[in-house]
Amino acid sequence: xxxxxxxxxxxxxxxxxxxxxxxxxxxxxxxxxxxxxxxxxxxxxxxxxxxxxxxxxxxxxxxxxxxxxxxxxxxxxxxxxxxxxxxxxxxxxxxxxxxxxxxxxxxxxxxxxxxxxxxxxxxxxxxxxxxxxxxxxxxxxxxxxxxxxxxxxxxxxxxxxxxxxxxxxxxxxxxxxxxxxxxxxxxxxxxxxxxxxxxxxxxxxxxxxxxxxxxxxxxxxxxxxxxxxxxxxxxxxxxxxxxxxxxxxxxxxxx
Ligand SMILES: Nc1ncnc2c1ncn2[C@@H]1O[C@H](COP(=O)(O)OP(=O)(O)OP(=O)(O)O)[C@@H](O)[C@H]1O
Ligand SMILES: [Mg+2]
Numbered sequence: 001x002x003x004x005x006x007x008x009x010x011x012x013x014x015x016x017x018x019x020x021x022x023x024x025x026x027x028x029x030x031x032x033x034x035x036x037x038x039x040x041x042x043x044x045x046x047x048x049x050x051x052x053x054x055x056x057x058x059x060x061x062x063x064x065x066x067x068x069x070x071x072x073x074x075x076x077x078x079x080x081x082x083x084x085x086x087x088x089x090x091x092x093x094x095x096x097x098x099x100x101x102x103x104x105x106x107x108x109x110x111x112x113x114x115x116x117x118x119x120x121x122x123x124x125x126x127x128x129x130x131x132x133x134x135x136x137x138x139x140x141x142x143x144x145x146x147x148x149x150x151x152x153x154x155x156x157x158x159x160x161x162x163x164x165x166x167x168x169x170x171x172x173x174x175x176x177x178x179x180x181x182x183x184x185x186x187x188x189x190x191x192x193x194x195x196x197x198x199x200x201x202x203x204x205x206x207x208x209x210x211x212x213x214x215x216x217x218x219x220x221x222x223x224x225x226x227x228x229x230x231x232x233x234x235x236x237x238x239x240x241x242x243x244x245x246x247x248x249x250x251x252x253x254x255x
Contacts, residue, residue, distance in 0.1 A: 001116075003031065006048045011035075012118060013103050018046060023126070025168070028053075032123060044102065047119040051079050058113060072113050079106060079115045086119070089183050091158060097151040099124060099171060099181030124171035124179060131167075144170070147178035155183070 003021055006029075010017050015035040022030045028049035035042050052058050052075050061071050089101040103120040127144075148170065155162050160183060169182040 001029070001048070001050050001053075005050075006031065006046075006116070006118070009105075009107065009116070009118065012046065013105065013120060016044065016046070016120070023168075028117075033120075043123045045121040045123045047117075047121060049082070049117040049119075051075050051082075051115050051117065052113070068113070075113060075115070079117065082117060085183070088158065088160070092154060092183060095151075095154055096173075096175075096177045097147045097179050098154060098183070099179045121181070122173075124173055124181075127167045127170040127172060127178070130172045143176075144178045148180055151180035 003018055006012075007018055012018070012033060015037075016033040017035065018031045018033045020032050022032055022045065024030070028047060031046045031048065033044055033046045035044075052061075058071060058075075061074060062068075066074060083104075083106060086101065086104050092098045093100045093102075100122040101119060102122065105118045107116045107118070109115065148165070152162065152165075162180065162183060164182055165180065169180060171179045171181060173179060
């Protein structure tokens with residue numbers, strides 16, 4: 001889905017207009033959007049996810065022998081799980097080392113199986129862009145490490161394993177705080193059939209996990225796929241993955 005497709009929902013959240021595409025992940029697109037108020041322009045980021053991403057995904061699921069009602073349930077459950085994650089992310093809002101999720105809306109397609117999910121986030125500078133434009137000092141790297149550890153401490157508090165710590169999910173604010181994003185939005189690594197078998201066309205990209213993430217090289221917990229952010233029952237279980245990854249990711253940034 002391109003920028004014009006999502007523009008049909010303008011004014012988004014009653015006020016915002018999409019201005020440009022920032023980038024694309026394996027689950028949807030991120031746009032810049034803005035709104036005017038008394039002569040002041042405000043900017044925000046919009047993550048837009050369409051489920052299923054296209055007709056061929058529906059056909060693929062149907063080819064597995066599901067009827068229309070089961071297909072609706074199948075994709076609908078995925079959307080519901082995403083929405084549960086928004087509740088979690090809104091708990092993390094207001095912490096200076098975590099990307100703020102401000103608002104979301106789920107719009108069901110009329111006359112077909114499908115949903116568009118719009119998520120408003122604070123607009124930040126991705127780490128990759130920042131490092132291209134600025135010289136990064138040893139002190140900056142230390143600050144980055146400390147800020148990411150703060151974000152992961154918060155994850156631990158809420159029993160979240162991030163599992164997708166990588167430069168594309170690290171940002172810097174105008175105030176110079178490093179922030180970790182994409183809590184839960186990568187959660188399923190693809191829609192899963194019962195038995196955790198991924199739908200072939202929507203499997204994670206093979207390179208979706210950074211090579212610096214130790215979890216890319218060994219399996220996660222039972223029934224989980226690498227890269228899936230998850231909420232676990234016990235703090236002890238939540239501890240290892242993100243924590244291990246940070247040091248290696250900082251090294252992996254080749255700053
Ligand atoms: N709040 C934000 N402000 C500015 N840029 C953002 C924001 N959130 C995401 N981006 C940028 O938009 C691009 C797409 O992000 P997205 O999260 O969809 O994919 P990704 O993290 O690169 O990959 P994947 O989702 O496949 O793991 C990335 O380059 C990311 O840095
Ligand atoms: Mg991301």
